[in-house]
Amino acid sequence: MEGNINMVGYGLAAIGPGIGIGLIFAAYISGVARQPEARGMLQSIAILGFALAEALAIIGIGLAFAL
Amino acid sequence: MSSSVLAVEGEGFVSPSPGTFVYPPAFGEGTFVTKPMLIVILGSLAVAVFFFLAARRAAMVPGKTQFVGESLYGFVRNSIALEAIGKPGLKYVPYLATVFFFLATLNISGILPLVQFPATSKIAIPLVLAVISCVIFNVIGIKREGLGGYFKHMMFPSGIPWPVYILLAPIEFVSTIIIRPLTLTLRLTFNMFAGHLVLVLFILGGEYLVFEYGGVVGIAAGTVALLGSLVLTAFEGFVQLLQAYVFTLLSALYIGGALQDEH
Numbered sequence: 001m002e003g004n005i006n007m008v009g010y011g012l013a014a015i016g017p018g019i020g021i022g023l024i025f026a027a028y029i030s031g032v033a034r035q036p037e038a039r040g041m042l043q044s045i046a047i048l049g050f051a052l053a054e055a056l057a058i059i060g061i062g063l064a065f066a067l
Numbered sequence: 068m069s070s071s072v073l074a075v076e077g078e079g080f081v082s083p084s085p086g087t088f089v090y091p092p093a094f095g096e097g098t099f100v101t102k103p104m105l106i107v108i109l110g111s112l113a114v115a116v117f118f119f120l121a122a123r124r125a126a127m128v129p130g131k132t133q134f135v136g137e138s139l140y141g142f143v144r145n146s147i148a149l150e151a152i153g154k155p156g157l158k159y160v161p162y163l164a165t166v167f168f169f170l171a172t173l174n175i176s177g178i179l180p181l182v183q184f185p186a187t188s189k190i191a192i193p194l195v196l197a198v199i200s201c202v203i204f205n206v207i208g209i210k211r212e213g214l215g216g217y218f219k220h221m222m223f224p225s226g227i228p229w230p231v232y233i234l235l236a237p238i239e240f241v242s243t244i245i246i247r248p249l250t251l252t253l254r255l256t257f258n259m260f261a262g263h264l265v266l267v268l269f270i271l272g273g274e275y276l277v278f279e280y281g282g283v284v285g286i287a288a289g290t291v292a293l294l295g296s297l298v299l300t301a302f303e304g305f306v307q308l309l310q311a312y313v314f315t316l317l318s319a320l321y322i323g324g325a326l327q328d329e330h
Contacts, residue, residue, distance in 0.1 A: 044150050044316060051313040055250045058257040065085055 010064035017057035024049040080275045083267040088188060088260070106186040110172040118168070143167050147315050152323035159322055162203065166196055167315040170255070174307035177263055178300050185307065188259035190252060193314070197251035200318040205244070208325035251317060258310045262303045269296035 028046035032039050090101040121136025129137060143164040148156035170187060177185030187193055208217040221243055222236040269292050276289030 040146075040150075044146070047309075047313060048316065048320065051254065051317060054258075055254050058254050058261075059250070061261055062253050062257045 004064075006064040006067060010060050013060040013064075014057045017053050017060075020053035020056075021050055024053060079279075080272065083264055083271060085260075087264065087267055090184075102184060103186045103189050106176050106182060106184060107173060107192065110176060110186065111169060114168045114172050139168070140164055143315065147312070147319050151316055151319035152326065155326050156319065156323060159203075159319070163315050163319055166200070166318060167311055170196070170314055171308055171311040174255075174259060174311050175304065177259060177266075177307055178304045183266075185259040185263055187255055188263055190256045193252045193255040194248075196314070197248040200251065200321065201244070201248040204318075204321040204325040207322060211326070247321060251314060255310050255314050258306060262306055266296060266299055266303060269293070269299055 024046060028042055031042050090103060092098045093100055093102055093105060117132075118136055118140075121132045124130070125133060140160075144157070144160045147167070148160045148163055152159065170193075173186040173192065175185075176182045177188070205217075208221070211217070212220055218240075222239045223232055224235075224239075227235065273289045273292030273296060276285045276292060278289075279285075280289070
């Protein structure tokens with residue numbers, strides 16, 4: 001079998017941000033369910049949190065190719 | 068499906084790699100203009116021409132082009148600048164709108180038929196924009212509070228017991244000056260990079276399975292892969308617009324942070 005072990009490492013490293021993004025959107029959904037009129041405000045906060053958590057996964061894939 | 072792709076890899080399917088992103092000069096040997104450069108030039112021209120046409124004959128009752136242009140500009144103004152910065156953010160709408168539409172165009176070139184290469188997956192473009200954003204919010208902060216005041220505010224926020232500063236000050240400094248532009252750059256670059264890689268894998272892999280691996284298994288799996296590539300293209304379009312939005316939103320938030328009195 002050919003391939004790069006970095007990609008296995010990246011797969012493992014993506015678990016953390018995956019859980020984090022799941023938690024962020026879970027909180028966003030339950031927030032909107034409780035208070036639908038707060039959707040606009042929550043949306044940008046949720047996307048901000050998503051972007052910050054996703055940065056970890058993205059740094060991971062960058063390093064998986066670079067190292 | 069993915070296991071059959073893996074199975075054929077050893078026999079001659081060359082899976083896409085970072086080498087996929089290296090283009091030879093577009094006009095033959097000796098010239099230096101490559102496809103990504105052409106996309107950047109044409110993309111900026113397209114944005115400039117569109118907004119020029121939209122703003123040329125601004126009327127009280129907008130025409131079609133003016134209406135579309137104003138709605139797009141209004142989106143950046145209302146849901147990025149006003150949302151993230153507030154009233155003082157109106158001054159920075161031109162910059163934010165430029166960044167947003169430049170990035171959105173270059174991102175969406177990744178799923179545009181016949182172009183199909185996201186120019187922002189080349190790290191230089193997001194890097195330059197991120198450095199510009201970084202310079203802007205630092206200059207705003209320094210102008211407002213003075214050089215010493217800005218760094219004091221940034222590295223030594225009030226209301227914290229002093230031993231924490233030993234840890235906090237370097238972290239805050241590195242995070243503001245280095246990590247912020249770096250993550251802006253990497254997030255955009257590698258989102259586009261990974262998205263393009265997945266699309267290339269699905270399309271080339273599907274093509275290989277259908278036409279070269281053959282057999283019932285190959286054609287069935289390849290068809291699934293090619294149909295999947297259509298779904299992924301739509302998803303990729305969503306991600307590309309979202310990433311342009313995220314880049315602009317984060318720039319706006321950093322500018323807003325520099326404009327605020329208390330953190």
